[in-house]
Amino acid sequence: MHQLKQYWVAEALEKDLGDPTQPESVMSFKSVMELDEREEFPEKDVEWLYNWNLHHYHIPVEYGGELKSYEEFVAFVRVLSRRDLTTSITFSTLFWSGLVWMAGTHEQKQKLAKFIKDKHGAMCLAYSERAHGSDLVASDVQATKVPGGYLLNGEKWPINRATISGISVVLAKTDDSGGARSLSLFVVDKSEIDPAGYSNLPKIKTLGIRGSDMSGIRFDNCFVPEEMRLGQEGAGLELGLKGFHLTRTLCAAFSLGSADTALRTVLKFSLGRKLYGKTVFDIPHPRTTLVDAFLDILVCDCVTIAGARSFHVAPEQSSVSSIFVKYFVPVTVEKLVQNLSVILGARFYLREGHDEGIFQKVVRDNAIISVFDGSTVVNLHALILQLRQMAKYRAKRNAATYEGLRSRLETRFSLEAPLPPCERAKFELFSRGCDDVLQGLEISLEHLYDLKTDSSVDAEVLQKLITLTSAVLEELDAQDEFLASSGFEFGHDQSPELFELAKKYCTLHAAAACVHMWIYNRKVLGDFFAKGEWLAICLNRLLMTFRPSSGIIPSIYIENVAQELLKLDRENKMFSIVPLQLAQAPSPEEKTHAASELQLQA
Amino acid sequence: MQLQNSSSKPSEDLSKNNLQDENMIVENSPAEAIQSWLVTKLSKQLSLNAKTIDVREPLTRYGLDSIDAVTLVGDLEDWLGCELPSTLLWDYPTIEKSAEYLVKEFDVSAAVSSVASSNVKDASDDKTEKVEASSKSSGWGGLWNRISGS
Numbered sequence A: 001m002h003q004l005k006q007y008w009v010a011e012a013l014e015k016d017l018g019d020p021t022q023p024e025s026v027m028s029f030k031s032v033m034e035l036d037e038r039e040e041f042p043e044k045d046v047e048w049l050y051n052w053n054l055h056h057y058h059i060p061v062e063y064g065g066e067l068k069s070y071e072e073f074v075a076f077v078r079v080l081s082r083r084d085l086t087t088s089i090t091f092s093t094l095f096w097s098g099l100v101w102m103a104g105t106h107e108q109k110q111k112l113a114k115f116i117k118d119k120h121g122a123m124c125l126a127y128s129e130r131a132h133g134s135d136l137v138a139s140d141v142q143a144t145k146v147p148g149g150y151l152l153n154g155e156k157w158p159i160n161r162a163t164i165s166g167i168s169v170v171l172a173k174t175d176d177s178g179g180a181r182s183l184s185l186f187v188v189d190k191s192e193i194d195p196a197g198y199s200n201l202p203k204i205k206t207l208g209i210r211g212s213d214m215s216g217i218r219f220d221n222c223f224v225p226e227e228m229r230l231g232q233e234g235a236g237l238e239l240g241l242k243g244f245h246l247t248r249t250l251c252a253a254f255s256l257g258s259a260d261t262a263l264r265t266v267l268k269f270s271l272g273r274k275l276y277g278k279t280v281f282d283i284p285h286p287r288t289t290l291v292d293a294f295l296d297i298l299v300c301d302c303v304t305i306a307g308a309r310s311f312h313v314a315p316e317q318s319s320v321s322s323i324f325v326k327y328f329v330p331v332t333v334e335k336l337v338q339n340l341s342v343i344l345g346a347r348f349y350l351r352e353g354h355d356e357g358i359f360q361k362v363v364r365d366n367a368i369i370s371v372f373d374g375s376t377v378v379n380l381h382a383l384i385l386q387l388r389q390m391a392k393y394r395a396k397r398n399a400a401t402y403e404g405l406r407s408r409l410e411t412r413f414s415l416e417a418p419l420p421p422c423e424r425a426k427f428e429l430f431s432r433g434c435d436d437v438l439q440g441l442e443i444s445l446e447h448l449y450d451l452k453t454d455s456s457v458d459a460e461v462l463q464k465l466i467t468l469t470s471a472v473l474e475e476l477d478a479q480d481e482f483l484a485s486s487g488f489e490f491g492h493d494q495s496p497e498l499f500e501l502a503k504k505y506c507t508l509h510a511a512a513a514c515v516h517m518w519i520y521n522r523k524v525l526g527d528f529f530a531k532g533e534w535l536a537i538c539l540n541r542l543l544m545t546f547r548p549s550s551g552i553i554p555s556i557y558i559e560n561v562a563q564e565l566l567k568l569d570r571e572n573k574m575f576s577i578v579p580l581q582l583a584q585a586p587s588p589e590e591k592t593h594a595a596s597e598l599q600l601q602a
Numbered sequence B: 001m002q003l004q005n006s007s008s009k010p011s012e013d014l015s016k017n018n019l020q021d022e023n024m025i026v027e028n029s030p031a032e033a034i035q036s037w038l039v040t041k042l043s044k045q046l047s048l049n050a051k052t053i054d055v056r057e058p059l060t061r062y063g064l065d066s067i068d069a070v071t072l073v074g075d076l077e078d079w080l081g082c083e084l085p086s087t088l089l090w091d092y093p094t095i096e097k098s099a100e101y102l103v104k105e106f107d108v109s110a111a112v113s114s115v116a117s118s119n120v121k122d123a124s125d126d127k128t129e130k131v132e133a134s135s136k137s138s139g140w141g142g143l144w145n146r147i148s149g150s
């Protein structure tokens, strides 16, 4: 077992699911490809997960579940997602229970916990409409007040799991005059409303996650009792947006699972295929692409784990911490998958062959992550509106702010530090200018200088880390100075240049997250992590997006990363800063044994 | 534009105190100071003529969308020096109502009087706002040359 307890659930789940390349495993590549070809809902796999009690990890401990930490949560979703995004995304509509844990009454929470636990229940989130996706306030679905409740009218589409779920969380208009308080949320339990009042829309054909229940729901004068309203009337938009803070961060786990499979399967191919008398892995371009993919995963890990832990440490910063994750991770992984497809050559396009054709499924399935739960542009837009506040706040930091920052950074990044429970009621629509990760960069830089006297750290690596971290800080200072002296506009007509600025901010944020992660976990995550060469390369790569290459990285660092990649693959460990043990394929003897047992049973 | 404090001076013609010339504003009460702060802010940031802003109209009428309204609360906090509910302008969706609420629920006198005595000018003391005023037409323009110079 991993020495970090929060990774035990993921490891146990991984072990019980089995090696996905073995056809007899649960959710093996073979079986998920067959389901996908038939566009069939993964009913058996979902039921297997319920029987494994994975749904308990969606219910907070106070309500009889096992949900203690979002870091743990992200780790097990990643383990699921590396096998199949269809099942993972389907099962994970349980994320939306987060809205009830955040804003429900005691009764609503108890009821939902029972529904999930005892009835193996699931929900869907019904926000989008044909005419309105990102623009939530424009929703047309109406909830008209009548004695004892509301009459729902209208249609939500396209909604994942709209048909095959017992509860629809519906955003509807309760005030015709429009505006931010015109919407309310309803947790509509289908078993408690008149079936004549709603209908499910037909399955929608999609590019990826083909077996999922993509459909919609329509209400016609459907009476829903008052007890199904979540929070106050008019609280719909506020809760809806805060709910996204949670799920946007958790979406990164889908991406990271995809990245692991994409890299593993392409690495396997490149080690096995011979060209010009050597393996594809030995040709410099593919080798670099594979190493870069691994490095990208390490950066995404730092961003995601920090984001997940921030719910416990700085819930009032959820509006920005979730953007950093939801922008950076899906976009980075999409690019990584695209780069890897080059190595697979023609095979990337085949729906069979190498590892059952799982790679092309990853390409298709993964493409939706940056779109749902708030698309890339929507996230960047929300960041643009908060950038100036963050720059102002950063300029005003003082001794007292630093003290708070120091202690929050340590709890957020030190993976051995226990996490306090997540106080969802503290989520805020804007962070009041706070962003611990970038605002605490000087603290980690200070730590780096202090390490000069530490003999366990290679002096050359340290010097490079100091140079690169200082460069990140310079970029941030220049950007902040610009922000502080520029005009600001509200609205949706932000310039494309501003979107580039927001992307740069996210990149600097990722760099800072990596530096903090290294500082606070040097002694916890193994020798490769501790040495810090990977960190130097990652910082250099991140900076390269807006600075020309400085030639600061010796090729031996890159070679050492390549060796680590091969080692993790050989030992069958996750490509991650927390390389947990993956399920092992049964040995040949175990296999024969299992086969004879099966024969005996038959 | 309307600057009157609805309860005390409903009929007095304050329209000559419009924000055409900010330096002319004479503040009569904290609520009025807040109102004119908001009017100034909106007129600049949404490129509107201050005269056309009616403090009793919902802010959304002027193109302020829900998320912008949340961000604007951040600026108000900076000015007033106190923490406000992030949904303030959702719950009190007109300038008049939000100003009234702020005066009632928060101790805004310090910020308001210091600004009032040095005239409202622009709600904020830092250079940000001045540049904002002068560079309004270009907004954040020119940014690209300045930051991606490397």
Ligand SMILES: Cc1cc2nc3c(=O)[nH]c(=O)nc-3n(C[C@H](O)[C@H](O)[C@H](O)COP(=O)(O)OP(=O)(O)OC[C@H]3O[C@@H](n4cnc5c(N)ncnc54)[C@H](O)[C@@H]3O)c2cc1C
Binding pocket: A124, A125, A126, A127, A128, A130, A131, A132, A133, A134, A135, A157, A158, A159, A160, A161, A206, A214, A368, A371, A372, A373, A374, A375, A377, A378, A381, A492
């Ligand atoms: C597989 C799948 C699963 C889904 N699951 C769900 C679900 O479970 N529940 C649910 O409610 N919905 C779901 N959706 C819907 C999804 O959330 C919406 O498609 C998404 O919100 C985008 O809306 P839209 O496609 O209508 O694009 P629009 O909102 O119409 O946007 C169109 C384009 O306008 C631009 N744009 C929009 N906003 C901005 C902005 N702020 N700044 C700059 N540019 C902007 C962008 O280029 C954008 O792509 C799902 C969709 C798919 C495909």
